Amino acid sequence: MRGATSAPQSLGWLLLPALLVLALFLGSVALLFFHAFWGKDGFSLVYFRQILDRADYHEVFLRTVSIASIVSIAAAVLAYPIAWLLWRLPRWRNLLLVIVLVPWLVSLVVRTYGWLVILGPKGFLNETLKWAGVIQSPLPLIFNDLGVVIGLTHVLMPFAVISTLSVLLQIDNRLEEASESLGAGGFETWRRVVLPLSLPGVFTGLSITFLTSMGAIVTPILLGGIRQKMAGTQIYQEVVYNFNMSKASAWAICLLLLSALGLALLRAAEAALVPKADR
Amino acid sequence: MSRGTISIAGIGKEFGTTTVLDGVDLTIAGGSFVTLLGPSGCGKTTLLRLIAGFLEPSRGTIAIDGAPMGGVPPRRRPLGMVFQNLALFPHLDVFENVAYGMRIRGMAAAVISGRVSKFLALVGLAGFERRRIGQLSGGQKQRVALARSLALEPAILLLDEPLSALDLQLRRQLQVELKSIQRQLATTFVFVTHDQEEATMLSDTIVVMNGGRVQQVGTPGEIYRRPASPFVARFVGDINMLDGRISAVDSTAVAVSLGGTKISVPRSTLVGTPGIGAACQIACRPEAVRLGHAADGALSLDARISALHRLGPTVKAVLDTPLGPLTALSMADTPQGAELAEGKTVRLSVPSDSFTVFAST
Numbered sequence: 001m002r003g004a005t006s007a008p009q010s011l012g013w014l015l016l017p018a019l020l021v022l023a024l025f026l027g028s029v030a031l032l033f034f035h036a037f038w039g040k041d042g043f044s045l046v047y048f049r050q051i052l053d054r055a056d057y058h059e060v061f062l063r064t065v066s067i068a069s070i071v072s073i074a075a076a077v078l079a080y081p082i083a084w085l086l087w088r089l090p091r092w093r094n095l096l097l098v099i100v101l102v103p104w105l106v107s108l109v110v111r112t113y114g115w116l117v118i119l120g121p122k123g124f125l126n127e128t129l130k131w132a133g134v135i136q137s138p139l140p141l142i143f144n145d146l147g148v149v150i151g152l153t154h155v156l157m158p159f160a161v162i163s164t165l166s167v168l169l170q171i172d173n174r175l176e177e178a179s180e181s182l183g184a185g186g187f188e189t190w191r192r193v194v195l196p197l198s199l200p201g202v203f204t205g206l207s208i209t210f211l212t213s214m215g216a217i218v219t220p221i222l223l224g225g226i227r228q229k230m231a232g233t234q235i236y237q238e239v240v241y242n243f244n245m246s247k248a249s250a251w252a253i254c255l256l257l258l259s260a261l262g263l264a265l266l267r268a269a270e271a272a273l274v275p276k277a278d279r
Numbered sequence: 280m281s282r283g284t285i286s287i288a289g290i291g292k293e294f295g296t297t298t299v300l301d302g303v304d305l306t307i308a309g310g311s312f313v314t315l316l317g318p319s320g321c322g323k324t325t326l327l328r329l330i331a332g333f334l335e336p337s338r339g340t341i342a343i344d345g346a347p348m349g350g351v352p353p354r355r356r357p358l359g360m361v362f363q364n365l366a367l368f369p370h371l372d373v374f375e376n377v378a379y380g381m382r383i384r385g386m387a388a389a390v391i392s393g394r395v396s397k398f399l400a401l402v403g404l405a406g407f408e409r410r411r412i413g414q415l416s417g418g419q420k421q422r423v424a425l426a427r428s429l430a431l432e433p434a435i436l437l438l439d440e441p442l443s444a445l446d447l448q449l450r451r452q453l454q455v456e457l458k459s460i461q462r463q464l465a466t467t468f469v470f471v472t473h474d475q476e477e478a479t480m481l482s483d484t485i486v487v488m489n490g491g492r493v494q495q496v497g498t499p500g501e502i503y504r505r506p507a508s509p510f511v512a513r514f515v516g517d518i519n520m521l522d523g524r525i526s527a528v529d530s531t532a533v534a535v536s537l538g539g540t541k542i543s544v545p546r547s548t549l550v551g552t553p554g555i556g557a558a559c560q561i562a563c564r565p566e567a568v569r570l571g572h573a574a575d576g577a578l579s580l581d582a583r584i585s586a587l588h589r590l591g592p593t594v595k596a597v598l599d600t601p602l603g604p605l606t607a608l609s610m611a612d613t614p615q616g617a618e619l620a621e622g623k624t625v626r627l628s629v630p631s632d633s634f635t636v637f638a639s640t
Contacts, residue, residue, distance in 0.1 A: 174366035177333055180353045181360040182380035182431065192379070196370045275370045 036249035047250035057234075064231040065258060067145060067220075068213035071152040072160075075209045076202050078153065079160035083201075086161070087168040100161050103154060112222045115151050116142065147223035148230070152213045159212070160205030167201025168194070196275060203270040207263060214259045231255045281309035282344060283357075283434035283467030285330060290339035292325055292491075299325045301491040303339070307484075309434070310465045312458065314478040317488035318514070323471045326488070327437050330469065332356050343435065358435040359428030363443065365420050367412045373399070373423050374408040380431040398426040401460060418449045425460070435467040442477070454480055475515045479503070487511045503564075507550060509637050512562045519568065519605045521561045525553045525638065533636055535561055537602050542577045544634045551638035560637040567633035568607035570596065570625045571615040577631030583624050594619060598627060 039046050051057050082100060086093050103111055118124045119141040126138040141147060171194060179189040217232040224230070229237075231251060238248035285307040292300040300322045307313045315323040328334045330341060332353035341348045343357060353360075359380075368376050374395055375382075381391045399405050402422035407415075415423065421441060428436055442450045442457075458481050461468045472478055478485050479499040487494040487502060487510075495507035506512035509520065526541065527534040533553065534543050544561075553559070582598035582605065589595075594611040596619055597604060607627060609616045619625070 172364065172366060174362045174364055175368060177353070178360070178362060178366035178368070178427075179379070180333075181331060181358070182427070183354045183383045184379075185354060188383060192382075193368060193370075 032249045032252060034249075035245045036253050039246070047246045048254070050247060051250055051254060060229050060231060060234055061254070061258065063145065063228060064214060064255070065262065067148055067152070067230065068210050068216075068262070070149050071156060071213040072206045072210040074149065074153045075157045075160040076164075076206050079157050079164055079205060080198075080202065082157075083161045083164035083168055083198075086165050097165075100158050104158060108155075108218050109222070111155065112151055112219060115147070115154070115223060119147060119150065142223055144225045145228055148216075148220050148228075151219040151223040152216055155219065156209040156212055159208045160202075163205040163208065164198060164201040167198050167204075171197050199274045200270070203266060203274065207266055210262055210266065211259055214255060214262065231258075281465075283309040284344055285435065285467065285469070286340075286342045286345075287326075287330075288340050288342075290326070290329060290336050290341065292322070292329060292334065293337045299491055300329075300336075303491075303493055305486060305493060305496065307467060307469060309344070309467050311483040312461050312468045312470065312481055313484045313486060314470045314472060314482040315486050315488060316472060316475060316478040316514075317494075318473055321488040322491040323473075323488050324439055327439055327469065327471050330435075331358065331360050331437050357433055358437055359431060359433040361424050361428050361436065361438045361441045363439045363441065365424040365441065367420055367423055367427070369412050371412070372408070373404065373410045373412070373415070376412065376423055377426045377430050379427060384431070394430055395426075398430045401429070401463075402426045403456070417445050418453060421445065421453060425457070429460075429464065429466070432464075433466065435469065438468060438470045440471055440473070443472075443474075450477070457481065479515070485515075487514060489514070505550075506562070506635060509560050509562070512635065512637075517565050517606060517608075518562050519565065521602055521605075523559050523561050523636075525555060525557050525559050525636075528553050528555065535559060535636060537561065537578075540578070540580070540602065542631070542634075544577055544631045544636060548632060548634050549636045549638060553636075553638040558639045560639070562635045562637065563629050563633050565595065565606040565608035567629055568598075568605055569628050569630075570607055570609055570619065577629060577634065579626070579628040581624055582627050584619060584621055587619055587621050596625075598625075600627070 036047055037043055037045070082096075086096050086100070089096065106114075116123065120126070121138040121140075121142075123142070125141065126135070129135045130138070141150070175193050175197075176189050179193050184192065215232050216230060217236050220228075220230045220233045221236070224233070231254070235248050235251045235255070238244045238251060285305075287303055287305040287307075290300055290303040291298070303322075303326060315326060317323045325334065329336050330348075332348065332351060332355075335349070348356060368379065371379070374392075377395045377398055378391045381394060395408065396405065399407060402425050404419060404422050404426065407419070407423075412420065412423070424441065438457075442453055445453065454477060457468075470478075470481060479502075482499055484496060485499055485502050486496050489510050495502055495511045497505070497507075502511060502515050506515065506518075512518045513520065521537055523535040523537040525533060526536045528546070528549075531546050532543050533546055533549050534541060536542075542561075580600060580602075582600040584596050585599045585604070586597040587594065588597075589611060592611055594609050594616050596607045596609070598607060605627070609619070611617070
């Protein structure tokens with residue numbers, strides 16, 4: 001009896017770190033809203049107007065959403081065959097998984113500079129193509145939106161691989177045998193059974209990569225064009241160079257709303273495409 | 280030879296260094312209900328998967344209606360399969376599950392919907408077309424799996440312990456339906472189970488397997504009355520087994536000594552090659568052990584009832600005898616049955632032709 005009452009009391013202290021983190025998080029979100037909506041004379045939408053009234057900022061939003069969409073789709077498309085292969089080769093799965101995750105073992109900055117070495121005007125790819133006589137002048141592969149897309153896709157693809165793989169691994173392999181015994185070949189089985197059942201994993205990957213690219217900062221700074229800003233780099237600039245917390249907060253809230261909109265669209269697409277596999 | 284005949288010759292299968300099947304020869308008659316019966320690990324499921332084509336044999340050949348199946352993938356074999364966990368497609372509804380094979384064949388929509396209706400009606404699920412798999416009960420899923428595998432009208436249907444997950448009552452009901460469907464379609468059913476009652480109730484032919492080998496092939500009656508080995512005798516139904524020694528053999532009779540008692544049984548009850556003085560096992564079914572009758576059997580002695588179990592119409596008595604414990608099964612509503620009580624001493628007798636003598640080999 002005594003043990004039963006005293007144990008929860010002593011265990012209650014374990015909640016403290018979590019509460020601390022929660023308090024800090026809620027505090028900073030509150031601060032964000034305060035900065036964004038509190039002007040010199042109380043409540044104000046002036047910072048939002050500063051952003052929404054500028055045509056060049058519209059372009060930043062458009063670029064952010066476009067790049068995030070392209071990156072998430074590219075990552076999903078590239079990740080699917082890799083996930084499928086990992087699923088199909090159980091003996092090699094752990095080794096291949098390590099290879100897939102290698103980009104995360106390298107620091108963000110080092111990895112991004114790696115792309116400079118490969119894609120830069122005097123980089124490996126351009127030099128090789130020039131040497132082979134395919135091109136005369138270097139292709140603009142970097143310091144533009146293409147560079148950002150390549151860099152982000154590379155970093156985020158492991159998320160798409162893992163989320164797809166985790167769903168593939170849940171598929172009962174008897175389902176494939178059942179399909180085969182009903183006359184279906186390998187591709188037909190994939191199209192009619194494996195693909196529909198793995199779509200939830202693909203959509204999870206799309207959500208993760210889309211949201212992460214929406215808020216990307218370092219990759220667009222290092223691999224993007226100087227004038228081709230994304231929302232994340234805009235916020236970074238307002239905080240670090242302009243010390244304009246209010247404008248940065250307004251940017252952040254705009255970005256949050258856009259991300260939520262994108263996520264809602266993804267959910268709607270998933271609901272329309274993925275049949276309810278109520279097991 | 281009717282459609283759906285399976286000829287299995289010299290099949291062996293190894294997984295790594297483990298031998299799972301060893302020298303299996305078997306002919307499964309077209310249109311019959313055949314059960315592969317054995318304890319877990321006896322190789323019955325492996326044999327089924329070899330027939331299905333999900334595995335290739337290490338040795339030997341399998342032919343269906345005379346056509347060798349070596350290297351033929353499952354989808355090109357004229358058979359359907361019901362899996363142990365059913366393997367219904369969770370993302371498709373009942374109609375699409377049953378229609379699956381026909382969609383793969385590219386059959387016309389009208390033909391497909393006609394056949395789906397026909398087979399759903401056959402398994403008693405008419406009107407369930409648009410249900411989702413998750414909304415079905417265990418028994419209904421079972422029926423959908425059956426309809427799906429039958430919809431392509433295969434010559435052979437393979438069933439891998441499909442009823443094992445169901446409760447007893449539902450299992451009995453589905454067994455009856457399964458057998459009636461098999462009779463209607465005259466499809467060859469090859470059914471894997473470890474449940475000997477299920478095998479006895481369903482099959483035309485039972486194939487008893489153990490340790491990767493076929494122990495005996497026969498009708499349920501033959502397997503029960505004339506088991507080919509002590510293993511089969513113990514595995515199918517209850518049986519009393521006594522250790523003895525063969526003391527004499529002639530053309531009509533075998534004399535066996537059990538401890539101090541000598542009994543003589545017909546030569547026809549002997550399995551294996553007897554050696555005079557060699558050890559043997561002598562078996563009799565509990566229902567062959569008669570209690571309270573005039574002593575007219577080959578074995579006749581007094582025994583004390585150590586335990587009594589009344590099981591509805593029958594009563595099972597465990598007897599202490601000088602030869603060791605014996606079990607007797609009697610009808611409860613006979614005068615003899617009514618008189619039985621624990622602790623009582625009764626006269627037991629076993630007719631000489633209800634023994635089976637297994638000579639040690």
